[in-house]
Amino acid sequence: VYHLWAAMGGSWNNYEEVTVKGSQRMLEISLVAGVKRFVHISSLAVYQVYGLKRNAIVDETRACDPTPEKVGSYSRTKVEAEKLVLQFYGKGLPVTIIRPGLIYGPRGRVMFPHIGQFLKNKIFLLIGQGTNLLPFTYVENTVEAIRLAGVNEAAVGQIYQVVDDSEITQREYLDKFMSATHAKFPTLPIPFFLFIGAAFLVDRLKAFGLLKSSTFSQYGVVSKYKSLRFDSSKAKNELNWSPRIGLDEGLSKTFSWYNNAQANV
Numbered sequence: 626v627y628h629l630w631a632a633m634g635g636s637w638n639n640y641e642e643v644t645v646k647g648s649q650r651m652l653e654i655s656l657v658a659g660v661k662r663f664v665h666i667s668s669l670a671v672y673q674v675y676g677l678k679r680n681a682i683v684d685e686t687r688a689c690d691p692t693p694e695k696v697g698s699y700s701r702t703k704v705e706a707e708k709l710v711l712q713f714y715g716k717g718l719p720v721t722i723i724r725p726g727l728i729y730g731p732r733g734r735v736m737f738p739h740i741g742q743f744l745k746n747k748i749f750l751l752i753g754q755g756t757n758l759l760p761f762t763y764v765e766n767t768v769e770a771i772r773l774a775g776v777n778e779a780a781v782g783q784i785y786q787v788v789d790d791s792e793i794t795q796r797e798y799l800d801k802f803m804s805a806t807h808a809k810f811p812t813l814p815i816p817f818f819l820f821i822g823a824a825f826l827v828d829r830l831k832a833f834g835l836l837k838s839s840t841f842s843q844y845g846v847v848s849k850y851k852s853l854r855f856d857s858s859k860a861k862n863e864l865n866w867s868p869r870i871g872l873d874e875g876l877s878k879t880f881s882w883y884n885n886a887q888a889n890v
Contacts, residue, residue: 626655627771629666631706637698644702645709652713663720664775665710669760669786669855670700671724675848680758684856685724685784695844719781721774726788726855730764730875731882735802739850740795741815749810753817755796757852760788763875766868773864780864788855791872805880806887820846
């Protein structure tokens with residue numbers, strides 16, 4: 626069983642029903658059915674990274690965030706789903722957890738929240754100065770890691786993060802995107818301290834009881850947008866995985882698909 630289903634938006638009830646309860650149902654059915662391997666696709670969003678230095682190296686020994694609700698519903702449900710997977714491993718279900726980075730490739734998204742977002746489809750709001758590293762993994766590389774996790778006996782009970790070798794920053798990615806697609810749009814860097822300041826204000830309002838329902842927090846902002854390096858040595862050594870498609874080739878294929886798709890709109 627390759628379990629990839631997870632909520633990507635909506636209310637907390639939606640996240641809980643789809644990601645947590647959905648995972649539990651799949652685990653229960655798989656245990657009863659006696660499946661040979663349950664490969665659970667998680668996320669790098671499970672890590673506790675708030676106190677790490679910029680561009681620190683993270684591997685699977687890093688603990689999951691004990692307060693993922695401060696980061697958001699996605700992180701919270703991913704952490705809870707992983708706990709369930711490990712519980713069922715204790716019951717005898719052969720499980721493996723894969724934590725992929727930002728998956729990119731043809732037929733996928735070409736802009737990511739980690740980079741920024743468009744304002745009324747005209748101005749691109751860049752988070753920070755554009756120097757954050759993006760933990761990219763090309764879709765074919767990711768699929769190969771997932772496949773290997775399902776057939777390698779050494780992978781039972783293990784957790785692997787999957788991020789390609791090449792490094793690229795937000796600004797470098799935007800430059801490559803605009804060059805390959807001939808897109809032209811103004812880019813406005815939003816200083817990170819503004820996000821921190823806004824989050825600090827929200828935290829104070831919540832502390833005084835003036836704001837109740839908001840997942841926007843200083844802890845969450847720092848955790849979501851911290852620039853880090855993710856070490857995939859464990860997947861390479863134990864699964865014999867390697868990112869066969871390099872960054873330049875992966876971006877070329879992605880942007881070529883995007884150009885063709887736009888031409889046919």
